[in-house]
Amino acid sequence: MEIKVLGSGCSKCHSTIGIIERAAQSAGVDVEIVKVENPDDIKRSGVRATPAVMIDGKVVHSGGIPSHEEVQTWLKPGPIGFLNHPTRHLFFTGKGGVGKTSLSTAAALTLADAGKKVLLVSTDAASNLDEMLGIELRNTPVPVPGAPGLSVLNIDPDNAAESYRQRVLAQMGTGASAAELSTVREQLSGACTTEIASFDEFSSLLSDGAAGYDHIVFDTAPTGHTLRLLSLPKAWTGFLDGNDRGASCLGPHSGLKMQEVRFKAALDALSDPSKTTVILVTRPDKGAINEAAHTSGELHELGLNNQRLAINGVFHASERTDAVACAIEALGQQALDAMPASLRALPQDRVPLRAFDTVGLPALRALLKTGAGPITSPMTSVTGTGEKLQGLDALADELAAAGHGLIMVMGKGGVGKTTVAAALALGLIQRGKTVHLSTTDPAAHLAGTLNGDVPGLNVSRIDPKVETQRYIDKIMAAKSPQLDAAEQALLLEDLQSPCTEEVAVFHAFSRIVSEGRSAFVVLDTAPTGHSMLLMDATGAYHRQMTREFEGHGSARVVTPLMRLQDAAYTKIILVTLPEVTPVSQATALQEDLRRASIEPYAWVLNKSVLAAGTRDPLLAARLAGERKQMERMAAGLAKRIFTLPWLTVPPIGFAELSKLVSKPSTAAAIHA
Numbered sequence: 221m222e223i224k225v226l227g228s229g230c231s232k233c234h235s236t237i238g239i240i241e242r243a244a245q246s247a248g249v250d251v252e253i254v255k256v257e258n259p260d261d262i263k264r265s266g267v268r269a270t271p272a273v274m275i276d277g278k279v280v281h282s283g284g285i286p287s288h289e290e291v292q293t294w295l296k297p298g299p300i301g302f303l304n305h306p307t308r309h310l311f312f313t314g315k316g317g318v319g320k321t322s323l324s325t326a327a328a329l330t331l332a333d334a335g336k337k338v339l340l341v342s343t344d345a346a347s348n349l350d351e352m353l354g355i356e357l358r359n360t361p362v363p364v365p366g367a368p369g370l371s372v373l374n375i376d377p378d379n380a381a382e383s384y385r386q387r388v389l390a391q392m393g394t395g396a397s398a399a400e401l402s403t404v405r406e407q408l409s410g411a412c413t414t415e416i417a418s419f420d421e422f423s424s425l426l427s428d429g430a431a432g433y434d435h436i437v438f439d440t441a442p443t444g445h446t447l448r449l450l451s452l453p454k455a456w457t458g459f460l461d462g463n464d465r466g467a468s469c470l471g472p473h474s475g476l477k478m479q480e481v482r483f484k485a486a487l488d489a490l491s492d493p494s495k496t497t498v499i500l501v502t503r504p505d506k507g508a509i510n511e512a513a514h515t516s517g518e519l520h521e522l523g524l525n526n527q528r529l530a531i532n533g534v535f536h537a538s539e540r541t542d543a544v545a546c547a548i549e550a551l552g553q554q555a556l557d558a559m560p561a562s563l564r565a566l567p568q569d570r571v572p573l574r575a576f577d578t579v580g581l582p583a584l585r586a587l588l589k590t591g592a593g594p595i596t597s598p599m600t601s602v603t604g605t606g607e608k609l610q611g612l613d614a615l616a617d618e619l620a621a622a623g624h625g626l627i628m629v630m631g632k633g634g635v636g637k638t639t640v641a642a643a644l645a646l647g648l649i650q651r652g653k654t655v656h657l658s659t660t661d662p663a664a665h666l667a668g669t670l671n672g673d674v675p676g677l678n679v680s681r682i683d684p685k686v687e688t689q690r691y692i693d694k695i696m697a698a699k700s701p702q703l704d705a706a707e708q709a710l711l712l713e714d715l716q717s718p719c720t721e722e723v724a725v726f727h728a729f730s731r732i733v734s735e736g737r738s739a740f741v742v743l744d745t746a747p748t749g750h751s752m753l754l755m756d757a758t759g760a761y762h763r764q765m766t767r768e769f770e771g772h773g774s775a776r777v778v779t780p781l782m783r784l785q786d787a788a789y790t791k792i793i794l795v796t797l798p799e800v801t802p803v804s805q806a807t808a809l810q811e812d813l814r815r816a817s818i819e820p821y822a823w824v825l826n827k828s829v830l831a832a833g834t835r836d837p838l839l840a841a842r843l844a845g846e847r848k849q850m851e852r853m854a855a856g857l858a859k860r861i862f863t864l865p866w867l868t869v870p871p872i873g874f875a876e877l878s879k880l881v882s883k884p885s886t887a888a889a890i891h892a
Contacts, residue, residue, distance in 0.1 A: 223294075226256040227271035235285050236271045243291040245553070246534050246570055251295070288536050292572070300588050301569040302528050303330055306435060307497045309426065309489065311524075313440045314501035315511040317634010317797075319532035322578040323501055323571065324439040325352055326587040332370035333585070336434040342374045343422055343440045348801045349374065352579050359421070366581050371433075375421045384417035423486035493526035500566070503533045504552030506870065507668060508634075513560040529566040531556070535573040537836055545836035547868030575841035577800045609831050609863040612640070615822060616647030616881045618860075619740075619791060623653075626736035626783065628743045630813075631795035632805045636826035636864070639871045639880075640795050641744035642669045646874065647881030648740050649676050658682060658732050659744040660725070671873040682728045684721050691724035692716070730780045736789060784818050791821040794858075798825055798846035807857055823858035825850065831865035839866075 223240055227233035237253055244251040256262060256274075265274060269283030273294070280294050302310065312324040321342075328340040339361060342349050349372055350357045353364055357374035364370045389401060422438075430436050490496050498519055502512040516527055535552055537545035576583050619627060629641040638659070645657040656678045670679065692715045700708050735741045784790050792813060796806040810820050829843050830850070853861055864880065871877055 222252045222254060222275075224254045224256050224274040225271055226262045226265060226267050226274065228259075229255070229257050230271075232285055233271040236273065239286060239288055240273070240291055242536055243288055244295060246536060246572075247292065247295045249295045288538060289572070300571070301567055302497060302499050302530065303327060303588070306331065307493075307495055307526070308435055309496040310435065310437045311440065311490070311496060311498045312438060312501055312530075313498065313515060313519075315508045315634060316632060317802075318501045318503045318508050319571075319578075320501045321348060321352065321439050321801075322584070322587060323499070323530055323532060324437050325349065326578070326584045328370055328435070328437040329367055329581065329584050330588055331435050331437070332364075332367050335369065337369050337432065338371070338435045338437060339425075339430050339433040340370065340372045340437045340439065341422075341425060342372070343418065343438060348805055349439065351801060351804050352584065354580065364581075373425075375418050377418050380417040380421045384420055419486075420482070423482045426486045426489040427482060487523065491523035491525070496524070496526060498524050498527045499530050500527055500563075501530045501532055504531060504535070504555045506555045506558065509555055509559055509563065510668070513563050516562055516566070527566055529563055529568045531568065531570045533573045534570050535838070538838065539836045542835045544832050544834040544866070544868055545839055548839075548866065551868065551870065573838065575838050577845055579800050609828070610861070611831075612643055612647065612824070612862055612864060612880045613883055615793075615824070615860075615862045616644055616651065618822075619644065620648055620651040620653055622788070622791075624736060624739050625788070626733055626741045626743065626790045627793060628745060628784075628790060629793045629795060630745045630809060630820075632802060632809075635795045635797050635802055635806075636824075637795045638669045638744050639877070640793065640824050640826065640864070641742050643871065643877045643880040644793070645677060645740075645742040646674065646877050648742070649674070650878065650881065654739040655742060656680065656732070656735055656739060657742045657744070660729060669872055669877070674874055680732075682725055682732070684725055687724040687728040688721045691720065691727060733780045733783050736783070781816070785816070787819060787821070790818075792818060793822055793824060794820050795824045795826055797827055798829070798849045800845070800849065803849045803852060803857070810857070820859075822860035822862060823853060824862050824864060825853070826864045827866045828863045829866055831863045832867075833865075 225233060225237050225240070227236070233255075237255075240251065240253060256265070262270065262272070265272070265279065267279060267282055271281075271285070272279055272283070273281040273286065275294055281290065306327075310324070310327060312320045312327075314320050321344075325340060328338045332338045340349070342357070349355075353372060355362055355364060355372065357372065357376075359374060359376040359379045361371035361373045364372060389396075425436060490498075500512045500516055502508045512529065519525075519527065535545075535549055537549045539545055571588065574583075574587065576586070578584055578587055627641075627644060629637045629644070631637050641659075642657065645655045648655045654676070658680045660682050667679070667681075673679075692712070695715060696708070696712060699711060703711065732741055732743065784792075794806045794810060796802045806823065813820060828846065829839050830846055834840060850861070869876055871880060
């Protein structure tokens with residue numbers, strides 16, 4: 221695209237050229253900028269005020285410096301790419317916190333506003349669609365007030381599991397005895413029954429369960445959980461192939477054969493490029509981009525090849541003398557420049573960072589529109605406000621005083637749990653403690669955050685595949701001596717059920733929890749929904765042990781749940797962002813934990829603009845919202861609040877992580 225900039229060559233002309241170049245780079249548009257400085261040529265163009273801009277012979281701007289949003293409208297005046305001739309199914313996926321829910325909801329709303337009948341479906345157990353849209357989510361379609369044609373459905377895991385149980389029990393017929401029905405009910409009580417039941421609901425929507433809708437937009441759980449969900453059809457059909465005897469946590473195998481047809485139909489629909497588009501959502505962040513590349517490859521292996529890339533939250537500093545803003549822009553651009561070739565080859569859409577929270581219909585409608593959301597500087601200066609904010613160094617001091625114990629870092633995907641967990645582990649080592657740092661997250665970001673070995677730090681990961689094989693080997697070694705060859709083969713066959721993984725991961729989790737008796741264990745947990753499934757398993761095991769030991773006199777059993785409930789043993793750290801939705805999600809997680817008699821120790825507010833200090837209008841415009849969330853937390857949500865500023869250098873590796881937990885004088889020495 222050729223763009224002419226008309227003017228005398230003054231500083232405003234150079235600023236205009238700079239804005240166009242940055243906007244074009246952000247949008248992925250090739251532009252050729254032609255400088256027109258001859259006064260006669262400028263006059264012949266009909267321009268009366270400079271700098272002026274011409275595209276295709278038309279004056280699109282005259283006088284003053286254009287805004288970044290205005291330039292974007294010149295470069296991409298049409299609809300965002302994934303809404304240009306969209307397929308019936310739009311499948312949004314990506315790392316936690318990249319904005320899948322915001323983009324998927326905005327896309328569904330845009331389609332409905334264009335006269336289409338749209339069903340927005342959430343597969344995330346920790347979905348926040350209810351808050352974004354101001355409605356109560358159900359497992360049946362709910363119309364959205366103010367958005368004719370748009371309905372929302374949340375696949376509720378508990379309701380899906382109960383529906384699945386009833387169907388399996390109904391298949392057994394009236395001839396089944398009470399004992400047989402009771403056995404199957406017990407088999408259907410596990411966490412993996414909930415998982416496969418959720419996919420069962422998901423698959424029905426891809427076949428004939430939503431025939432009355434023009435489009436179905438899926439807002440998925442964070443990447444690791446979603447890939448697990450999508451791999452289930454292949455795992456179960458392989459397990460059931462030729463195996464119609466025995467039973468599993470999903471009930472009698474013979475009764476599961478009907479699911480194979482539905483699973484195949486779901487995968488066929490997802491794999492059909494004329495029916496389904498997968499939108500990989502990321503941010504201009506190295507970790508998020510690398511995970512999107514990994515996810516893209518995994519989805520290709522599953523046959524989902526019609527993919528697009530959506531980069532959300534692209535930031536451009538408008539105040540070029542603001543060091544914080546310029547550093548944040550440069551950091552994002554470096555991540556985009558280093559994008560893997562596999563992602564670069566995909567069709568791409570970019571959505572700018574907005575000054576507003578994406579809560580409510582007006583904000584969601586504005587999200588995908590170019591030039592949306594006028595930015596005004598807040599009345600109060602960002603810096604010099606007098607707030608006394610405690611950092612992670614103060615939290616590390618408090619935790620170290622206990623001498624040993626379990627520290628669980630929890631929160632929704634993308635809030636910075638891994639950074640906080642790794643920094644706290646290093647902080648405890650700085651304070652002379654022995655530390656085991658581990659993660660339960662299937663996406664396993666811990667190694668990338670540490671970026672190398674740290675002396676004195678034991679780092680591990682609860683790898684589902686490794687733990688499953690270890691569990692199978694343990695059971696086979698214990699049971700095989702009492703079984704003949706045929707019985708051993710049947711036991712091994714049952715242990716190779718995909719749901720064995722849930723049991724194995726729980727056993728590994730329990731083992732690590734117990735290590736807190738003599739040292740510090742810092743556990744970086746999976747995103748909220750996945751972690752709550754693990755907590756459910758912990759609760760189920762506690763109830764089972766309590767029943768078994770009831771009436772045994774002085775015999776005492778200490779379950780993992782009892783250790784988590786012990787405030788002297790376990791410190792739960794909730795991580796959130798200074799925005800409406802993340803704080804609400806952290807609040808919901810806290811309520812879930814309290815129902816299990818587990819009390820969070822502290823909250824960490826990550827990416828604080830207030831703590832960073834900036835004059836950039838867009839970042840400053842976000843400050844008013846941050847203040848409201850801090851007031852909300854201080855009003856009773858959090859007993860203790862610690863903050864991490866919006867960092868201009870990625871918190872990766874020993875040196876950068878150590879700065880987050882060092883005393884100011886020590887941090888300065890590390891920086892030097």
